[in-house]
Amino acid sequence: MSASFDRLTQLCAKRYSVDASIIKAEGDIFETLGIDSFQAAELMSELEMEFDVEIPDYELQDIKTFGALSAAIDARI
Amino acid sequence: MVRWTLRDGVYELELGRDPCNEIGTTMLAELERFLDVIDTENASALIIHSSVRGGFSAGADLRELYNGLMDVPEKEQEPRLRDFIDRIHSVMDRLDMLPLTTIGVIHGICFGGGFELALTCDILIAEKSARFAFPELRLGIVPGFGGIPRLRRDVSNAVVRDLLLTGRSINAKKAVACGMVSQMVPVGAGLRAARKSAEQANKFDPEARRTCKAFMKPLPREQLDEEKEIFVRLASRPVLQAALKKFVESDDPRPYLP
Numbered sequence: 618m619s620a621s622f623d624r625l626t627q628l629c630a631k632r633y634s635v636d637a638s639i640i641k642a643e644g645d646i647f648e649t650l651g652i653d654s655f656q657a658a659e660l661m662s663e664l665e666m667e668f669d670v671e672i673p674d675y676e677l678q679d680i681k682t683f684g685a686l687s688a689a690i691d692a693r694i
Numbered sequence: 695m696v697r698w699t700l701r702d703g704v705y706e707l708e709l710g711r712d713p714c715n716e717i718g719t720t721m722l723a724e725l726e727r728f729l730d731v732i733d734t735e736n737a738s739a740l741i742i743h744s745s746v747r748g749g750f751s752a753g754a755d756l757r758e759l760y761n762g763l764m765d766v767p768e769k770e771q772e773p774r775l776r777d778f779i780d781r782i783h784s785v786m787d788r789l790d791m792l793p794l795t796t797i798g799v800i801h802g803i804c805f806g807g808g809f810e811l812a813l814t815c816d817i818l819i820a821e822k823s824a825r826f827a828f829p830e831l832r833l834g835i836v837p838g839f840g841g842i843p844r845l846r847r848d849v850s851n852a853v854v855r856d857l858l859l860t861g862r863s864i865n866a867k868k869a870v871a872c873g874m875v876s877q878m879v880p881v882g883a884g885l886r887a888a889r890k891s892a893e894q895a896n897k898f899d900p901e902a903r904r905t906c907k908a909f910m911k912p913l914p915r916e917q918l919d920e921e922k923e924i925f926v927r928l929a930s931r932p933v934l935q936a937a938l939k940k941f942v943e944s945d946d947p948r949p950y951l952p
Contacts, residue, residue, distance in 0.1 A: 655714065655748035658803055659823040662865040666822065673862040674827070 621668060621694065622687040628667055629683075632660070642684030649683070670694055696724035704892040705732065705740040705794070714748035717807045717839075718755030722781060729788045738900065739892035740792060742815060743799035743885055750800045750824070751808025754839070760938035772930045779838055779922055782807075786840045790814040791913055793904040795895035799884035800824040800875070805863070810841035813848070816907060817891060818875040820866035821884045826874065827863035833941075834933030838925030843917035849873040 622642065630637035633650045640649055647657065664686075665671055670693040680686050698707045707728060709715040732740075744750045762778075763771050789796065789811075798815035805827045812818055830837050837858075845854050853872035857864065869875040879887045895903060928934070 653748075655803055658749075658825045658863065661863075662823055662825050665865050666867060671864070671868065673860065675860065675862060 619687040619691045621690045625683060625687045628663065632663065640683055643682050645681050646683060646686060664690065668694060696728060698728055700737060703738045703896045705737055707740060707742045708745050709751065710745040712746055714746055714752035714803055715744055715808060716752055716755035718758035722785060725785050729785065734793050737794055738896040738903065739795045739797060741797045741799060741888045741892055749802025750804040751811055752803050753806025753808045756938055756941050760942050763935060772926060775929050776926050779925055782839050783918060783922060786810065786814050787913060795903060797888045797891050799888045801884055806830060806837065807839045810837055810839035813841060813844040816911065819877045819879060819884050819887050820869055820875045821879055821881045822866055823881050824866040825863045826869050827861065828858050829861045832861050833937040834931065835928045836924055838921065840918050840921065843914040843921055846917065847914050
């Protein structure tokens with residue numbers, strides 16, 4: 618598992634009031650968190666500030682799962 | 695729906711149109727109505743903020759734009775585009791040049807035309823949730839509501855070129871770092887911070903305040919006119935209609951994520 622996955626899980630669970638155990642590496646981000654596109658954009662801002670990284674949108678375009686998202690964060694740390 | 699109040703010399707203009715303050719003819723008419731009645735003699739500041747959850751504004755109403763173009767014969771499309779863009783430029787220019795200290799409060803999405811609306815403000819305060827982008831190149835056009843001239847006036851730099859030429863979005867911290875935004879505040883604290891700024895503006899001599907703004911922030915007239923021509927030329931091509939068709943017909947749950 619990538620280095621950022623646990624922090625990503627905790628942040629998402631707290632932010633969207635979901636049980637951290639339902640966040641799986643292969644889980645779909647939108648479906649698991651029940652968020653829309655506006656909330657997803659806010660989540661990106663939170664993640665960038667939490668991890669002190671910048672992740673251009675085009676690097677996230679095909680990312681659907683938490684595992685892929687944490688890998689994208691790791692690549693920018 | 696656009697609502698406003700005037701209290702102690704400060705106007706508060708609330709953008710409250712679901713889902714995310716898309717700018718089409720309805721929003722435009724409401725902004726015109728506000729500008730027609732605003733009392734600039736007895737006010738010192740204007741705060742523009744959004745009351746919708748998604749953010750400040752997602753930009754132009756692309757569905758209305760697409761339907762509007764599809765409703766008319768091809769030869770009438772360019773005049774229709776030109777009418778709309780002339781009207782929107784007039785609103786943006788009037789907001790930009792108001793003899794008041796104007797403060798924009800940004801949360802969530804601030805994309806495209808919404809970002810251009812924000813750029814008419816003298817001061818931008820962004821909550822930590824704010825995200826800024828110019829996704830126009832993805833539609834085969836350039837920002838057409840005066841955005842590029844206003845960005846060039848304020849902060850022409852490498853970050854701005856990155857924003858425009860890749861369509862990527864940036865967060866509030868980055869927007870402050872590159873000079874587009876002057877204050878970053880916690881989520882939910884934007885309006886309070888704006889009211890404090892407005893109170894400060896209210897203390898100053900009106901003539902000095904107005905003169906300072908006019909001297910510091912001239913309208914980039916020639917560039918705005920040039921932008922209109924560029925926009926209409928690019929937007930009149932089939933590329934835009936194809937992109938809008940794809941957008942309108944898409945069932946992708948993430949249409950606002952570039």
